[in-house]
Amino acid sequence: MYSYKIITHINEISATRWDLFFDDNPFTKHAFIHACEASLSASSKQGWQAHHFLIYENDTLIAVMPGYVKSHSYGEYVFDWSWAEAYQNHGLTYYPKWVCSIPFTPVEGGRIATNSSNLSMLYQYIKTILNAQSKKYNWSGFHINFCDKKTSHLLGKQDVSSRLGVQFQWFNKDYQSFDDYLSCLTARKRKVIKKERLKAVAEDISIKWLTGCKISSDIIEQFIAFYQRTYLKRSGHLGYLNSDFFSLLKQNMSDELVIMIATKDENVIAATLSLKSSTTLYGRYWGASEYYDFLHFELCYYQGIEYCIKNNLKCFHSGAQGEHKIARGFEPVFTYSNHTMVHPDFSLAIDNFLIHESQQMQNYHQQCQTLLPFKNQ
Numbered sequence: 212m213y214s215y216k217i218i219t220h221i222n223e224i225s226a227t228r229w230d231l232f233f234d235d236n237p238f239t240k241h242a243f244i245h246a247c248e249a250s251l252s253a254s255s256k257q258g259w260q261a262h263h264f265l266i267y268e269n270d271t272l273i274a275v276m277p278g279y280v281k282s283h284s285y286g287e288y289v290f291d292w293s294w295a296e297a298y299q300n301h302g303l304t305y306y307p308k309w310v311c312s313i314p315f316t317p318v319e320g321g322r323i324a325t326n327s328s329n330l331s332m333l334y335q336y337i338k339t340i341l342n343a344q345s346k347k348y349n350w351s352g353f354h355i356n357f358c359d360k361k362t363s364h365l366l367g368k369q370d371v372s373s374r375l376g377v378q379f380q381w382f383n384k385d386y387q388s389f390d391d392y393l394s395c396l397t398a399r400k401r402k403v404i405k406k407e408r409l410k411a412v413a414e415d416i417s418i419k420w421l422t423g424c425k426i427s428s429d430i431i432e433q434f435i436a437f438y439q440r441t442y443l444k445r446s447g448h449l450g451y452l453n454s455d456f457f458s459l460l461k462q463n464m465s466d467e468l469v470i471m472i473a474t475k476d477e478n479v480i481a482a483t484l485s486l487k488s489s490t491t492l493y494g495r496y497w498g499a500s501e502y503y504d505f506l507h508f509e510l511c512y513y514q515g516i517e518y519c520i521k522n523n524l525k526c527f528h529s530g531a532q533g534e535h536k537i538a539r540g541f542e543p544v545f546t547y548s549n550h551t552m553v554h555p556d557f558s559l560a561i562d563n564f565l566i567h568e569s570q571q572m573q574n575y576h577q578q579c580q581t582l583l584p585f586k587n588q
Contacts (some may be wrong), residue, residue: 215267224263232321232325238493250458254451259281280308284304288316288330298554307349309341311354318530320357346553354548355549363548369436371550373547375545379543381541387520389517396585396586408505409503416475417473420514434482437497437498440500444494444582469492479500481506491527497510513539537583
């Protein structure tokens, strides 16, 4: 017999119990979610009220689902603004909604993390409780964002509509060096990348990788200043994540952090902060003191590729969107999410929308593949 419990802060379950359900993806770790919530970057005041599900079978914990009640759609990267607008135009309320996701993180990972062998019954039960919660709390619906393909397929079998997206990721095909990687590209693309890399460090700029205990508090503070400056210039605010969040990452996840810094005249002028698993580098945040030609490409893309090659990582995940990544060898990959709307008319309308959008995404994926810079592409 199944039962469930809702927790409204990740610390209501121990890190040991939570992490048992996940692989080494850094974003699904208890420590990362704790940093989001303990820093109040993800809080009810910020429109992210923690509402995590723990699923039990005969009093044994068999599944966990990270989730939040949302009062807006910022920081999700699965865009439903047009759905919210349609609700508003019809005099209906789109928020609150429940989102199964990791805050501010467009990265695939465990969403219904379970050790159960009877997935069909489990997913049926989960849909039942999510429908009941939607009615109880007047959610417009529920959303499972950036789940894996298998989870999306199983949800689809329960009539939780599937949605496709496209991201760009770089894959390490046993390259021995960056030059070895470049040798697989067409001559024109190879020449462009070499020119960009030379220009990025033309003003006596040097770049260093820092991990673990080599990441000092001063470096974290410098990075935070860059991050906030970049967001302020681009969006008019200091970013979704505050200084306490990054300090907690350093405190609790230093082994998963990779900071790349660019220095000039012994001064740090730019930095990126990434996280890593045993197989993947996840490029996440960037900032600089001022603009330098191609330094963004160097720190955010080329240095990440070099890091993966040197450390035998299989994938460089550089975040959401960005067609400019294609010319630099980042390949299109599908992302998956699933959605249920309570209102029957809107449920039908969004189902129809997703059918058409899915075909568009498949066509877009194919078009992106034709633009890759590899030889014989």
